[in-house]
Amino acid sequence: MISLALFNNKGGVGKTTLTYHLAHMLERLGQRVLAVDLDPQSNLTAAFLDEDDLAALWNESSSPVLGQLQPRLLPMLDAANPGTLAAAVGPIMEGLGDIELFDPIRIRDTLWLLPGDLELSAFEEKLSDAWPRSFTGIDMAAIRATTAFHRIISAAAQKVRADIVLIDVGPNLGAINRSALLASDTVLMPLAADLFSLRGLINLGPALRQWRTTWQETVLPKVPSAIEAPAGNMVPLGYVIMQPTMRLDRPVAAYRRWLDRIPGVFADEVLGGAPLLSQAGGFEIATVRNYQSLMPLAHDARKPMFDLRSADGAIGSTLGLVQRCYKEFRSLAEMVLARLAGAKSS
Numbered sequence: 376m377i378s379l380a381l382f383n384n385k386g387g388v389g390k391t392t393l394t395y396h397l398a399h400m401l402e403r404l405g406q407r408v409l410a411v412d413l414d415p416q417s418n419l420t421a422a423f424l425d426e427d428d429l430a431a432l433w434n435e436s437s438s439p440v441l442g443q444l445q446p447r448l449l450p451m452l453d454a455a456n457p458g459t460l461a462a463a464v465g466p467i468m469e470g471l472g473d474i475e476l477f478d479p480i481r482i483r484d485t486l487w488l489l490p491g492d493l494e495l496s497a498f499e500e501k502l503s504d505a506w507p508r509s510f511t512g513i514d515m516a517a518i519r520a521t522t523a524f525h526r527i528i529s530a531a532a533q534k535v536r537a538d539i540v541l542i543d544v545g546p547n548l549g550a551i552n553r554s555a556l557l558a559s560d561t562v563l564m565p566l567a568a569d570l571f572s573l574r575g576l577i578n579l580g581p582a583l584r585q586w587r588t589t590w591q592e593t594v595l596p597k598v599p600s601a602i603e604a605p606a607g608n609m610v611p612l613g614y615v616i617m618q619p620t621m622r623l624d625r626p627v628a629a630y631r632r633w634l635d636r637i638p639g640v641f642a643d644e645v646l647g648g649a650p651l652l653s654q655a656g657g658f659e660i661a662t663v664r665n666y667q668s669l670m671p672l673a674h675d676a677r678k679p680m681f682d683l684r685s686a687d688g689a690i691g692s693t694l695g696l697v698q699r700c701y702k703e704f705r706s707l708a709e710m711v712l713a714r715l716a717g718a719k720s721s
Contacts, residue, residue, distance in 0.1 A: 378540040380559035409537040412491030414545040459492035502550035512597020525558035525605040580644030613658040
């Protein structure tokens with residue numbers, strides 16, 4: 376099993392959309408995939424589950440937005456014990472014990488979800504306090520908190536025999552993301568070709584290197600063998616360019632100007648001038664076109680954009696766009712698999 380976090384501390388680049396579609400495509404390519412929603416906004420969870428399932432999962436018997444509901448779970452979950460990541464760390468947040476394990480939610484035959492919850496944001500303060508206290512290796516409560524995500528993900532991945540774990544994290548450099556990224560073997564960065572993504576890389580790169588060094592040199596050697604701890608490798612796998620909708624006030628030349636700067640900034644700031652994983656083709660994995668016109672159809676049909684059919688409203692030129700979307704995400708997934716294989720062997 377290998378884990379991959381999709382992360383950019385600049386929001387709005389399509390990170391969750393990429394995670395959702397990549398999870399589905401990797402499953403189509405024969406992989407056993409576990410998707411993990413560690414973004415407290417829980418958009419990935421909302422993409423996988425419908426409103427009634429979310430209401431049941433989040434214990435919302437009624438809602439001012441959704442109204443009165445008849446809570447239910449998908450038929451495939453009737454015999455399962457589903458729970459959110461917030462519930463899994465609940466005992467630690469309340470000071471009552473260690474993590475509580477729940478069953479991942481089966482989405483397809485070999486695709487599972489560890490769902491998120493808005494309540495996970497309450498774990499931020501606990502993790503922030505635990506980080507410096509874990510440096511001594513003596514404070515077991517701090518170490519249990521810092522390693523909680525890793526242990527939850529590891530147990531779920533073993534339960535479903537996952538080949539790949541995809542971890543969706545929020546757009547910030549806070550304590551939740553630090554623990555989420557420490558639990559990741561590799562990191563994939565969705566980027567837009569603009570100033571904000573470049574500034575995001577400048578902030579992100581040094582943070583990753585500092586977290587890795589502090590964990591591997593200061594904390595990990597002192598963690599008792601009884602507590603399963605992550606290696607904290609966080610190997611940069613590369614980046615994916617999420618292409619925006621071109622507007623008349625944003626000419627192609629301006630887009631190209633920012634695009635040309637990304638490789639240098641990535642090498643200097645994320646890799647520190649010394650690549651951690653040699654890639655002959657560079658670190659740009661792919662460019663994903665904007666499929667904004669397909670998103671409403673996919674949302675209504677509760678399926679990936681590349682699975683849309685004529686019955687879902689994908690007719691005429693839209694159907695051709697669906698076919699192009701399928702080819703593009705298949706190529707992306709194949710490239711990610713190749714890079715992950717390289718990371719395993721390095």
